[in-house]
Amino acid sequence: MPQQAELNHRERATLQAVALGRAEITGSCEPDLFIDGLACCDQTTAHRLARQGLVAPARTGRPGELVPAVLTNAGRAALGRELATSAA
Template identity: 60%
Template structure:
């Protein structure tokens, strides 16, 4: 699940859409957990993979605790490909 050209699962795409909609937060840690609408995401393995693969990141550089999550350029491209398909 790294970089462009990799097919994302429906769940991963839904997680990216939630981030794009401003509904997600993530923890600032080496294994960043994702929270959607204030609740812990049910698939933290995918959340970790999306973060480590560069699809999403904390919106606050050097933040602590939970911060707003944002899409990276790779995340935006992944969603554009999803919409076009």
């Protein structure tokens, strides 16, 4: 996977919500993300994070079914890079 561009604030906040177990994702080719039970206000960001392989469903679900969202290894690495950069 190529080096990820720097995350914007919304992408970082979305990844943090996923990392905290507050997100669900739909089974779809363009998955929708829900945080704290509410649809994410920026589905373009949600789709981009999924396409970049940073978030994924925790398990397989039926099309449209909400399942827990998790960070992938790439998502954890991207979030870790961002946290390390902001702490420096």
